[in-house]
Amino acid sequence: MNKEKKIFALNIISNEDKSKHKGFGAGSIDLNSMSPVILDGDEAYIDIGAMHAKSKVEKGIKFSMNRDDVPNGRQVWIVWVAVDRSPEGQFYGGLTACEMWIDTEARRGWKILADHVNRMDYALKRKVLLEGLSPEQKQLLKKLLLDTNEQWWERSPEHVKAAFED
Numbered sequence: 346m347n348k349e350k351k352i353f354a355l356n357i358i359s360n361e362d363k364s365k366h367k368g369f370g371a372g373s374i375d376l377n378s379m380s381p382v383i384l385d386g387d388e389a390y391i392d393i394g395a396m397h398a399k400s401k402v403e404k405g406i407k408f409s410m411n412r413d414d415v416p417n418g419r420q421v422w423i424v425w426v427a428v429d430r431s432p433e434g435q436f437y438g439g440l441t442a443c444e445m446w447i448d449t450e451a452r453r454g455w456k457i458l459a460d461h462v463n464r465m466d467y468a469l470k471r472k473v474l475l476e477g478l479s480p481e482q483k484q485l486l487k488k489l490l491l492d493t494n495e496q497w498w499e500r501s502p503e504h505v506k507a508a509f510e511d
Contacts, residue, residue, distance in 0.1 A: 378429065379469060382489060384422040384442075384482050389489040395423050398458075402447050406454040415455045418446030422478065423461065424486055425468035428497065436500035437490060439468035440508065442475050473508045480511040 381395035385402055392400040402421050409415065422442050429438030441464040445456040467474060475483060487509045491498050498506075 378427055378438075379465065380426045380428070382424040382426055382486060384424060384478070384485060386419070387481075387485065389485045391489075391493070398461075402445075402449075403454070405452055406447060406449075407452060408454045408456055408458075410455070410457060412446065412455045415446045415448050415451075415453050417451065418448040418453070418455060421445045421447050422482065424475075424478075425465045426490070427468040427471060429471060431500065433500055434496065435494070436497050436502070437505055438501070439471040440473050440475060440486075440505065441465070441468040442478050444477055473505055475508050483509045483511065 379396070380391050381393065381400065383390055383392045383395065383400055383402060392402075394400040395403065400423070422444055424440055424442045426437060427439035428435050430436075443456070443461045443464045445454060447454045464474065475486075478486070487498075
């Protein structure tokens, strides 16, 4: 008697008719409204690879939880951006920033993976946490958000916009 082993996995469900999905996996996280933005120096760009820790800056890097392992690293941020929807249309609903240090030459990096996962969750819960970003980095992020979709910015709640003021 050979019983098949059940494989448990995180189900990602699209925004299509969720009412049809009942039973195992119901209530799973929907990441379709999440985008990772990389802030690296004076550059800001969307890199979907960051969803699986495979962004351009993370590829080929061996990460440590000890910051001392990356003495010559440069600070890089991932900002998790959650887009929400209202009757008026879509808007930026949650934004959270996560710090990393990357030494491309040594192929070493520092980050706290649990912090990145928690911050992604906070963005999904429509929180705004941009502590640690400099005023210049906030303006770089704001410009990217505006360039991506100005109407989404205009419809965003005041507390989202206020997070960019210093």
